[in-house]
Amino acid sequence: MTPAKIETSLAPAAIGPYSQAIRAGSLVFLSGQIPLDPASGEIVAGGIEAQTRQVMVNLQAVLKAAGLDFASLVKTTIYLVDLGEFATVNRIYGEYFGAAPPARATVQVAALPKGALVEIDGIAQLG
Numbered sequence: 602m603t604p605a606k607i608e609t610s611l612a613p614a615a616i617g618p619y620s621q622a623i624r625a626g627s628l629v630f631l632s633g634q635i636p637l638d639p640a641s642g643e644i645v646a647g648g649i650e651a652q653t654r655q656v657m658v659n660l661q662a663v664l665k666a667a668g669l670d671f672a673s674l675v676k677t678t679i680y681l682v683d684l685g686e687f688a689t690v691n692r693i694y695g696e697y698f699g700a701a702p703p704a705r706a707t708v709q710v711a712a713l714p715k716g717a718l719v720e721i722d723g724i725a726q727l728g
Contacts, residue, residue: 602626609666612659613637616714621663629667629725633680634659635717644715649686652718653693660721661697673725674703680720684709690719 607622607629615621615632622631636645636652637659645655664670679690687707695702703723713720 607663607667609662611639611662611666613639613642622667624667624727627727629664629669629673629727631660631663631723631725633678633720633722634663635714635720637715637717644717649683649689649718650693653690656719656721657693657697660723664725667725667727669725669727671697672699672701673727674698674723675726676704677706677721677723679705679707680710680713681707682710682713682718686718694721 602625604623604625606620607624609621612621612634619632622629634656636655637643638645638655639659639662645651661671664673679694681687681690684707690707
């Protein structure tokens with residue numbers, strides 16, 4: 602099966618040569634989402650809380666475009682500019698998952714595109 606591009610205007614457009622998500626077989630690979638407002642293309646104001654919420658909204662829009670939801674995620678990676686913000690990000694992230702959240706890694710990075718404080722990517726399973 603040829604991989605299929607998944608795209609929605611409800612999440613920020615790709616800012617480089619990549620897709621918002623790609624379906625390959627029974628898996629959907631979601632590119633990292635940063636806290637861009639899809640309408641303005643700008644990072645949302647309000648610090649790490651507002652940025653984390655926007656990232657989750659963006660991920661949700663891409664999942665929905667694939668016919669999925671957060672329960673379909675099997676693996677995520679969180680990238681933080683400041684690991685000191687882990688507790689805040691973890692609390693907000695946790696609001697989106699039930700009793701079986703996906704496997705996850707969280708890493709601190711030197712910088713993220715457009716000065717974002719957080720980025721999250723994921724792998725989801727169809728069906």
